[in-house]
Amino acid sequence: MSHDSVDKLVRMANQIGTFFMAQKHPEGVASMTDHLRKFWDPHMRNAILAHVDHGGAGLDPIAMEAVKRLKPPAGADG
């Protein structure tokens, strides 16, 4: 995945994180992980996971934590 697209995913993840960080119920990180599972296709999820494996530069703490909780989806084409 190119730098451009990873930057975009990071930006999108941080936007999502900002929303869920503000929520009280239920816990923000879990909700964000759930959001990514529901709305990001496996390829995007794997790309952001790979980015986290490489240090996850640019990701806010909540987004980082939420992404980490994403297990590689079964049957993804990586």
Next chain:
Amino acid sequence: MTLIKEIDYGTPESPSVKSVTLTIDGKSVTVPEGTSIMRAAMEVGTEIPKLCATDSIKAFGSCRLCVIEVEGRNGTPASCTTPVAPGISVKTQTPRLAAIRRGVMELYISDHPLDCLTCAANGDCELQDMAGAVGLRDVRYGYDGANHVFARNNGEVNFDWKPKDESNPYFSYDPSKCIVCNRCVRACEEVQGTFALTISGRGFDSRVSPGMDEAFMESECVSCGACVQACPTATLIEKSVVAVGQPEHSEVTTCAYCGVGCTFKAEMRGEEVVRMVPWKDGKANHGHSCIKGRFAYGYAQHGDRILNPMIRESIDQPWRVVSWDEAVGFAADRLKAAQEKYGKNAVGVITSSRCTNEESYLVQKLARQGFRNNNTDTCARVCHSPTGYGLAQAFGTSAGTQDFDSVDDADVILVMGANPTDAHPVFGSHMKKRLREGAKLIVIDPRRIDLVKSPHIKADFHLPLKPGTNVAMVTALAHVIVTENLVNLDFVKSRCDWDEFQDWAAFVANDRYSPEALESVLGVPAADIRGAARLYATGGNGAIYYGLGVTEHSQGSTSVMGIANLAMATGNLGRRGVGVNPLRGQNNVQGSCDMGSFPHELPGYRHVSNDAARQAFEKDWGVSLDPEPGLRIPNMFDAAIEGTFKGLYVQGEDILQSDPDTRHVSRALANMDIVIVQDLFLVETANYAHVFLPGATFLEKDGTFTNAERRIQRVTKVMSPKNGYADWEVTQLLANKLGLNWNYANASEIMDEIARLTPSFAGVSFKRLAEAGSLQWPVNDASPDGMPIMHIESFARGKGKFVITEYVPTEEKVGPRFPLLLTTGRILSQYNVGAQTRRTENSQWHPEDVLEIHPHDAEDRGVREGDWVKVASRAGETTLRAKITDRVAPGVVYTTFHHPTTQANVVTTDNSDWATNCPEYKVTAVQVSTTNGPTDWQHQYRELTEQSRRIASTIDAAE
């Protein structure tokens, strides 16, 4: 097939629940109190002669043709203005009444031309009918005296005569045939609410006058057609009727323009449309229309339509006309090759919000069953996807809560980021009717839209917030409601999650969300915000209507949830007159979303990971389905640029023009191996296509559309498809080339499958729709006749959910390079990317997109009215002409996106809503400067378009 003739009861229905019984011509009649005698008579089939009365407008009592006698009362009152009374006995025909009527008619006819045989209204003229009904046999007065009929009297110029006004492209006004019944004037006021017409002069000098005795096109007239429909003679008549003649049969169908979903009678002669007349029984429009649905259907016959399939190896080649079989074969081969080479997720589809439910259903089925992935999305992505997400979170369903008629009971109407009089004109007129009856109005919009102040309408509060601050605004309104104890605690306690409410209340009560604290962020005086919040919370039934000005932001989903919070906190849900109402952009945005067009949802809004839902489809379709969400449109583009997404089948959407950041989109499209475009015209996206499959118009196919109030309505085929196939048939051809073996014989069978697999559509069928006229989903065992108002007892999700709406300023900020904020919108006469309306006479109203700029900003830059200006953002630049106006605030500029030459989306950025990736069309930081003409990009683009629209001659194609 026959011509549908609706019954004209003469005066509107009385809303009273109290009954009155009287006798008319010896027959006993029971009607609601307040009904006119004229209407009561018609209820039992007695048609009292009339000219100035029609049931779309209030009684006027001017023609005196409808006189009657009431036993025991003096004189001969007009039956249109005389209400029924208990026990009275009415006679509608006596020698005295007959003589009066004949006398009245004789006077009318003495100043009316006798050219009935060659008159365009011949056979559809109420004056002619009444002359017959009253037995007029003689006109004793002659035409020698003063008259309005002849240009010359005895060789002298007749100054009372006026020439025809042919200025409007769709209808003509012939003053010589006018009987001054005032029906047009009243329709313009009462039905449309524009007040463009009046009667000038008095007595014999009385004339219908558009504006100040101007031509129609120069007046305020919006060409909705209400006056033409109301006219009892040929004075105001459709030019198409003049050209073709009277229709001989008609079919009821649904308009293919905006999300209001007006139903029309397509009045036909053979396969030729004579005119489109709004259907009185239409539940969305009640017999009203706008310029688009009523008149702008000429694109269906436009010479630009492509009627044969075409292919090309690469996009730099000219198109080659081929057979259907070759075209779909070529498409299928390339799609298969892309999947083989790049994996099953390398291809996808885009369904159309302009096509029918059945067609969208088949396109998403093609992806899920055929491609075995969930790469399906729809144009709702770029408009109301935040509504889908936000309302599902708050209430549990992704849809508006009310029917349109609910507005009749609204006491306070809050319009946010929507411009109903331009974008949803027929509902706009309905809303204005309620406002004239006294409902209060709050408008939240950066621009002074027409609703803020127009004849007999004035907003109580206009909050002209800075673009991009919606969340701050709804939270500030919530702050006032919570801190001033205006919350409807009974509602909240019984209907919503109490813990979540308390968290939310504590959050909004924080001082940093007070209107005073946010005044500088919003650019709106705190007192106005407080006043608006108090009015909404305490003014009675509060109804919120919102549009793309709410959704198309980086915090679009948050704003939608903020709006839901406001409605829940004030108890404005679950009954008539209240609610949260998204005004949908295109005719079938609601439907295409319902049909499972989104990559994460199966039809009926069930997530693809939902095993039970998936299994139902798997069983029916005989394949296993992917439980993982697919790519959304912007993700498809990103993946295409990255090189992992290689094939796209687009039905009826011009993504290149309508999606943001045109350069990004064109780069993505150019990177694909196979782009299949199915459309009426060689749209902008077709510049990058390898296969072009000609589409059919709504007049050429059967199906259903679902409007903004969840109303499912029939679309009826009135002519053979010029391209040979309805769109669903084209998808079926492609599917079968991919080996799917579909066998739908008609659209009705597709709906049966939808009903079988989608719980909220379980009770829907073409047969049920024919019986009911229309149905608002959910239609199932629990609500067999549909559901006009949702969430009455409890929310679809159980307890209503309050969501904390932290305001996060958009990354799109003004600075020294780009100091102005550009926001975009629509205009009445054009629709979306204009592919249809630009190919009609509607372009006379709006020939080009212009940039609205405040006088201060214009002066700073030396921009004068009509100057070419360059608009530059970090994404790109374009040029258009400037219009200097204070409708926009200083610091804000505005334009529409109806014309491909303007390419407004070259300027818009790739920012998007956090939850749904809905693009942030409504906020772009720009600079505006004077320029000599189009930019290099515009020149290059025009060349590219000409290049890519080349079609090899048929001889070449045959070789």
